[in-house]
Amino acid sequence: MVGTSSFHFFPVFLLLLLLLLLSFSHFNSNQFTQVFTSFSPFRREETNHTTTTPQVSLDGVLSTSMYKSTKHKAATIKKKSNPERIEQDLAKARAAVLKAVQQQNFTLEKQDTFVPRGSIYRNAYAFYQSHAEMVKRLKVWTYREGEPPLVHNGPLNNIYAIEGQFMDEMESKENPFKARHPDQAHIFFLPLSVTGVVHYVYKPITTVRDYSRDRLQRLVTDYINTVAAKYPYWNRSRGADHFMVSCHDWVLCSFVFEVSECRILRHTSELCFGSDRSGSETAPEVSHANPQLFKYFIRVLCNANTSEGFRPKIDVSLPEIYLPFGKLGPPDLSRGLNNRPVLAFFAGSPHGYIRKILLEYWKDKDSEVQVHAQLPKDVNYTKMMGQSKFCLCPSGFEVASPREVEAIYAGCVPVIISDNYKLPFSDVLNWSQFSVQVPVGKIPEIKTILQGIPDSKYLKMHKRVKRVRRHFELNRPAKPFDVIHMVLHSVWLRRLNFRLSP
Ligand SMILES: *[C@@H]1O[C@H](CO)[C@@H](O)[C@H](O)[C@H]1NC(C)=O
Ligand SMILES: *[C@@H]1O[C@H](CO)[C@@H](O)[C@H](O)[C@H]1NC(C)=O
Ligand SMILES: *[C@@H]1O[C@H](CO)[C@@H](O)[C@H](O)[C@H]1NC(C)=O
Ligand SMILES: *[C@@H]1O[C@H](CO)[C@@H](O)[C@H](O)[C@H]1NC(C)=O
Numbered sequence: 001m002v003g004t005s006s007f008h009f010f011p012v013f014l015l016l017l018l019l020l021l022l023s024f025s026h027f028n029s030n031q032f033t034q035v036f037t038s039f040s041p042f043r044r045e046e047t048n049h050t051t052t053t054p055q056v057s058l059d060g061v062l063s064t065s066m067y068k069s070t071k072h073k074a075a076t077i078k079k080k081s082n083p084e085r086i087e088q089d090l091a092k093a094r095a096a097v098l099k100a101v102q103q104q105n106f107t108l109e110k111q112d113t114f115v116p117r118g119s120i121y122r123n124a125y126a127f128y129q130s131h132a133e134m135v136k137r138l139k140v141w142t143y144r145e146g147e148p149p150l151v152h153n154g155p156l157n158n159i160y161a162i163e164g165q166f167m168d169e170m171e172s173k174e175n176p177f178k179a180r181h182p183d184q185a186h187i188f189f190l191p192l193s194v195t196g197v198v199h200y201v202y203k204p205i206t207t208v209r210d211y212s213r214d215r216l217q218r219l220v221t222d223y224i225n226t227v228a229a230k231y232p233y234w235n236r237s238r239g240a241d242h243f244m245v246s247c248h249d250w251v252l253c254s255f256v257f258e259v260s261e262c263r264i265l266r267h268t269s270e271l272c273f274g275s276d277r278s279g280s281e282t283a284p285e286v287s288h289a290n291p292q293l294f295k296y297f298i299r300v301l302c303n304a305n306t307s308e309g310f311r312p313k314i315d316v317s318l319p320e321i322y323l324p325f326g327k328l329g330p331p332d333l334s335r336g337l338n339n340r341p342v343l344a345f346f347a348g349s350p351h352g353y354i355r356k357i358l359l360e361y362w363k364d365k366d367s368e369v370q371v372h373a374q375l376p377k378d379v380n381y382t383k384m385m386g387q388s389k390f391c392l393c394p395s396g397f398e399v400a401s402p403r404e405v406e407a408i409y410a411g412c413v414p415v416i417i418s419d420n421y422k423l424p425f426s427d428v429l430n431w432s433q434f435s436v437q438v439p440v441g442k443i444p445e446i447k448t449i450l451q452g453i454p455d456s457k458y459l460k461m462h463k464r465v466k467r468v469r470r471h472f473e474l475n476r477p478a479k480p481f482d483v484i485h486m487v488l489h490s491v492w493l494r495r496l497n498f499r500l501s502p
C-alpha cells in the first residue's frame with residue numbers, strides 16, 4: 001500500500017506539514033487534545049471517591065431477575081485487576097498521538113488503505129494516529145447483565161437505528177474491540193436501550209404522568225448499581241470510563257443535574273402512538289436521578305443539545321441515521337456537480353420551533369429553495385437530495401436530524417439550522433469546511449446566503465462532503481474510519497483524557 005500511494009501522498013503531505021507547522025508551532029505537550037478541539041486538559045477533574053449510599057428502588061416494572069447474568073456468571077470473572085497495565089497502554093497511545101503532532105507525521109499502519117488528510121480534519125495527523133492507536137489497543141467490555149428487550153437489544157432500523165446497530169456490533173462475536181475479560185478493558189459499555197425501555201416499559205401511555213422519567217431513571221440507576229456492586233470497575237472511576245449510547249431523546253432529561261426543567265419531547269408520542277399526537281405543554285415532574293452517579297458517565301447521544309445538559313467535554317454527539325428496514329443506508333441517487341438544478345431542498349413536518357419558522361417563510365414558495373411539508377407522491381426524497389446543491393437540515397423536536405447524514409450520502413452540502421447543537425465528531429472534523437451553518441434568525445435570508453457562496457467555494461465544499469462521507473457510513477461488521485469507529489473514537493478520546501488513580 002505504502003509503495004503505490006506514496007506518489008500522490010507526498011506532495012500533499014508536505015503541504016500539510018507546512019500548514020501544520022504554522023498552526024501548531026505553539027503546541028504545548030500537556031494539551032494534546034487541544035489539537036482536536038478546545039478540549040479539556042489531560043486529567044479530567046479529580047474523581048471524588050466519597051460515595052453516597054445508592055438508592056435502589058424497584059417498582060413492579062423492574063424485577064431484580066433482569067439483572068441476573070444469563071450465560072456468564074460473575075464467578076467466572078476472576079479478580080486480577082490490573083489498572084496500571086491499562087494506564088501504561090493509554091500512556092503509550094497518548095505519547096504516540098503527541099509525537100504525531102510534534103513531528104507532523106504519523107506511523108503508517110501497514111493495513112491502512114485510507115489516510116485522512118485535508119482541511120475537513122482539525123488535525124489529520126493527530127486523528128490518524130489516535131485512530132490507529134485505538135485500532136491497535138482499544139478493548140471494550142460490554143456488561144452481560146440483563147436480558148433483552150430492554151438490554152442487549154436496540155432498534156436496527158428507522159430513525160433510532162444507530163442505537164441498536166452500535167450495540168449489535170459491540171456484542172457481535174467478530175467485534176475486534178471486544179475485551180475477553182473486563183480487566184483488559186479501557187472502556188465499559190452499558191448495553192441499555194432507551195428506545196427499548198420507552199417501547200416496552202412505557203406502556204400504555206394514557207396521561208401526561210405516564211411520561212414521567214422515573215422508571216427510566218430507576219432502570220439505569222439499578223443497572224449501574226448492580227454492576228458497581230458486582231465488579232470494581234464503576235467505583236474505581238466513578239463511571240468515567242463507562243458509556244451508554246442512545247439516539248432516543250429521553251436520556252438528557254433523565255440524567256441531568258444542572259437543568260431544572262425538562263421538556264416532554266413530542267417525538268415520544270410518535271414512537272408510542274405511531275402518529276404525531278402531541279404530549280402536553282406542561283412537563284411532568286422529573287425527579288432527578290442521583291446526580292453524583294452520572295457526573296462522569298459518558299453519554300453518547302443524538303440529542304446533543306447543550307442547553308439541555310449535554311456536556312461536550314464528557315458526552316459524545318451521535319449522528320442520527322435513518323435506516324430503511326433491512327438496509328444500512330439509503331440508495332445512492334447522488335448526481336454529479338453539474339446536474340443539480342435545485343439550490344436548496346427540505347421536506348418534513350413542522351416539528352419543533354425551527355421548522356415552523358422555516359416552513360412559514362419558505363413552504364412551496366420558491367422553485368430554487370424547495371421547502372415542503374409534504375412531498376408529492378411521485379417525488380422521491382432521496383433523489384431530490386441527489387439533485388440539490390444544498391440540503392437544509394433544521395432541528396426538529398430534537399437538535400439532531402437524519403438529514404445531515406442523508407445530505408452527506410447524497411453529495412449535497414448540509415445547511416445546519418439549529419441552536420445549541422454540538423455536531424457529531426466535531427473533536428475531529430471541521431464542519432465549517434463541508435457544511436453551511438445558518439442561524440435560526442437568518443432563515444429568511446437563506447436564499448441570499450446560499451446564492452452568495454461562489455461556485456469555486458461550493459465546488460470545494462461538495463468535494464469535501466464526498467470525502468467526509470466515509471465517516472458517516474455504516475458497515476456491519478464495522479470498518480476503520482466508518483461511523484462505528486468514529487463513535488468509538490470519540491469515546492476513546494475521552495478515555496485518553498483522564499487517568500485512573502491507582
Ligand atoms: C468530595 O465530596 C465531598 C462530599 O460531597 C466534598 O466534601 C469534597 O469537597 C469533595 N472533594 C473534591 C475533591 O471534590
Ligand atoms: C513520515 O512517516 C513515514 C512512515 O510512516 C515516513 O516514510 C516518512 O519519511 C515520514 N515523513 C517525514 C517528513 O518525516
Ligand atoms: C475550520 O475551518 C474554518 C474555515 O471554514 C477555519 O477558519 C478554521 O480555522 C478551521 N479550524 C480548524 C481547527 O482547523
Ligand atoms: C461500589 O460502591 C457502592 C456504593 O458505595 C457499594 O455499595 C459497592 O459495594 C461498591 N462496589 C464494590 C465492588 O465494592
Ligand SMILES: *[C@@H]1O[C@H](CO)[C@@H](O)[C@H](O)[C@H]1NC(C)=O
Nearest residue numbers: 330331333379380381382383
Ligand atoms: C427512491 O428511489 C429509489 C430508487 O429508485 C428507491 O430505492 C427508493 O425506495 C425511493 N425512495 C422513496 C422514499 O420512495
Ligand SMILES: *[C@@H]1O[C@H](CO)[C@@H](O)[C@H](O)[C@H]1NC(C)=O
Nearest residue numbers: 305307308395396397398399
Ligand atoms: C434544546 O434545549 C432547549 C432547552 O431545553 C430547548 O428550549 C430547545 O427547544 C432544544 N432544542 C431543540 C431543537 O429541541
